[in-house]
Amino acid sequence: MRIFEKFTTKEISKLRKDTSNFFIGSPEAEAESTMNSKVQLDVVFEDFLNVLGKLQNEKFIISGRKGSGKSAIAEKIYSISRDNAEYFCDFIKKGDIDIEKITQLTSESDNLISQELLIEWIILTKLINQLISNEGISNQKEIQDLKIFLKKNSGFIDIKSNQIEEVIQNKGWEINVDYFKRFLSAKFGNRYDIKSGKAPFYKLLPHLKATVKELFLNTQNRDNHYILIFDDLDIGFNSKSENNIQTLLNLLRIVKDYNISFFGKEGISAKIILLLRDDISRFLLNEDADTAKLFSSYEILLNWYQHSSVYKNEDELAIKQFINKRIKLNFENNEFDFDKERPWESLIASDESYTYTSFKYVIDHTLIRPRDLILFFKPLSELKLPIPINKNDVNVLLGKYSVEFVKELRNELSAHYSSKDINSIFDTFNTCISEAVTFGYFENELKKHGFSENANELLELLFDLSIIGNISIQLKTYFKHWEQDDEIFTFNKSHNIILHFTLRNYCQRKR
Numbered sequence: 001m002r003i004f005e006k007f008t009t010k011e012i013s014k015l016r017k018d019t020s021n022f023f024i025g026s027p028e029a030e031a032e033s034t035m036n037s038k039v040q041l042d043v044v045f046e047d048f049l050n051v052l053g054k055l056q057n058e059k060f061i062i063s064g065r066k067g068s069g070k071s072a073i074a075e076k077i078y079s080i081s082r083d084n085a086e087y088f089c090d091f092i093k094k095g096d097i098d099i100e101k102i103t104q105l106t107s108e109s110d111n112l113i114s115q116e117l118l119i120e121w122i123i124l125t126k127l128i129n130q131l132i133s134n135e136g137i138s139n140q141k142e143i144q145d146l147k148i149f150l151k152k153n154s155g156f157i158d159i160k161s162n163q164i165e166e167v168i169q170n171k172g173w174e175i176n177v178d179y180f181k182r183f184l185s186a187k188f189g190n191r192y193d194i195k196s197g198k199a200p201f202y203k204l205l206p207h208l209k210a211t212v213k214e215l216f217l218n219t220q221n222r223d224n225h226y227i228l229i230f231d232d233l234d235i236g237f238n239s240k241s242e243n244n245i246q247t248l249l250n251l252l253r254i255v256k257d258y259n260i261s262f263f264g265k266e267g268i269s270a271k272i273i274l275l276l277r278d279d280i281s282r283f284l285l286n287e288d289a290d291t292a293k294l295f296s297s298y299e300i301l302l303n304w305y306q307h308s309s310v311y312k313n314e315d316e317l318a319i320k321q322f323i324n325k326r327i328k329l330n331f332e333n334n335e336f337d338f339d340k341e342r343p344w345e346s347l348i349a350s351d352e353s354y355t356y357t358s359f360k361y362v363i364d365h366t367l368i369r370p371r372d373l374i375l376f377f378k379p380l381s382e383l384k385l386p387i388p389i390n391k392n393d394v395n396v397l398l399g400k401y402s403v404e405f406v407k408e409l410r411n412e413l414s415a416h417y418s419s420k421d422i423n424s425i426f427d428t429f430n431t432c433i434s435e436a437v438t439f440g441y442f443e444n445e446l447k448k449h450g451f452s453e454n455a456n457e458l459l460e461l462l463f464d465l466s467i468i469g470n471i472s473i474q475l476k477t478y479f480k481h482w483e484q485d486d487e488i489f490t491f492n493k494s495h496n497i498i499l500h501f502t503l504r505n506y507c508q509r510k511r
Helices: 009-016 070-083 099-107 115-132 141-152 164-171 178-188 201-216 242-266 278-285 289-298 307-311 318-334 343-347 358-363 370-377 391-413 419-429 439-448 455-464 501-510
Strands: 061-064 087-093 174-176 198-200 225-231 270-277 299-301 468-471 496-499
Touching (some): 061 070, 061 289, 070 087, 070 270, 087 115, 099 242, 115 141, 115 201, 115 242, 201 242, 242 270, 242 278, 242 289, 270 278, 278 289, 278 455, 343 358, 358 370, 358 391, 370 391, 391 419, 419 439, 496 501
Parallel strands (some): 061 299, 225 270
Antiparallel strands (some): 174 198, 468 496
C-alpha cells in the first residue's frame, strides 16, 4: 500500500510495536565489547554481584557456571584500562598459550624445563611489557635497552602456541641477553651480572622478578594498577587427564604466590586473575587439602540465586535488574512507551495462569545466569512478537531456549566424558522424563544405552550442574543452583531423581 511508502522501517515497527528490532545482547561478553555490537557492554554493564569490589582485597579466582558473567567482568576490567591511563590490563588465553603443549615441546630438548618455570616466564614477561608501556618511563635509557631485549626475543615473549614449535626448532630456548645485561647493569650494577651473551630462559627468572619489582616501585609506576587475566582455562580440559589437572594446580599455586607473597608483601599494585568454570574448580578443590583452602580464601563464586527475594520482592533480584537494564535500553532505542520502573512487565504480559509471576515462570526454566536470559530472548527479532508478549509466545521462546540449553550442557560434559558416553547420557535422559525416577532405574538405563563409566560419579556431576535434582521423602525438591548461602546440597542416591525442567521439555519435544 502506498500509504506506508514514506515510513522508515523503524517507524513501521513503532506502529506495530513488536520485537522486530529487539536485541537483548550477545551470549558472549567478548562480542559485546566490540565497537560494532548492537549492545555495548559498557552501556549495560553493572557490577550487580560486587565482584570488582571483592577483587580489591585478596580474592583473585572468579568462578561460576558458563554464562554466569566471568568474561563480562574481565572485559569490564579491560575496558577500564583502555579508558584510564592509570590502569593496564592484558589477557592470557589458553588458545594463544597452551602451557602443556609448549612444555611437552621444550622437554624434548631440555628436561629442566617445567610447567612452573614456563608459567613464571609468561607472567613476568607479560608484566614487564605492561610496565614499560607506561609513557612516563618509556623514554628512559635503561628502559630502551629493556625494550630492545624484548623485541629481539619476541618469539619467546609474545608466545603463540601455533608458532612456538618453529621458534624452538630454529633457536632452542636460549635467550639473547645482551641488552638485558645493559639494563641490569644500569639498575643494579654488577649484582645481577650475566656473563654469557645467551642463556636459557629459566635462568633469567630471578633477574626478571627483580626487574618487575624495580619497575613497579619506580616513582612513575607507583600509582598505576596492573592486571593479568587468565581466561579460557576450561578449553580442552579433561578431568581424567592428570596432566590437565596438574597444569591448573600449578597455575593456581604460582598465581597465589605472586598475588599474596610477591605483590602483597612488596606493596605492588598488581593482580593476576583466574577465570574458572565452577565445575572445574569443584573438581580441583577435592584434589588435596591445600587446594581446598586456596579456593576457600581466594575464590569469588558468581551466584545469581537470591532465595529471599524470589517470592518477596523479585525486583530486588540481581538477575532481574540485569535483564531489566537491557530490556529498558531496547524500549528506548525503539522509542516505545513503557513503564520505566517495570521493563520486564512492559515486555511480558501478565497472565493469571502464571503460578507466581511471568519472571519466576521463566527463570524456573533456567539455571539463573545472565546468559540464560540472553539466550531466552535471542529469537525476538526473528519471531517479531507483538508487545507485550503473551504466555503462548513465552512458551515458544522457552522451547527454542531448550535447544541452546542442551548445546551448552553437551559442551560442559565434554570436559568429563567422551562423545559416545555423552550420547548414552542423553539417550538415558529420554527415558527418564517422568516426574521422578530412582537411582537404580537411572543406572540401569545408563547401562542399557552403553554408558561405560561410573553411574554414581556421573549423577553427582549432573547434580552439581543442576541438570538433575533430588526429591526427598517429604517431596521437597533440591537443585544445586537453588542453594542458599548457608546450605550445601549434595546428591543423595536414596532420593528420587528429577530432570531439570528445561531438559525435560527438550526431551519431550524430541519424542
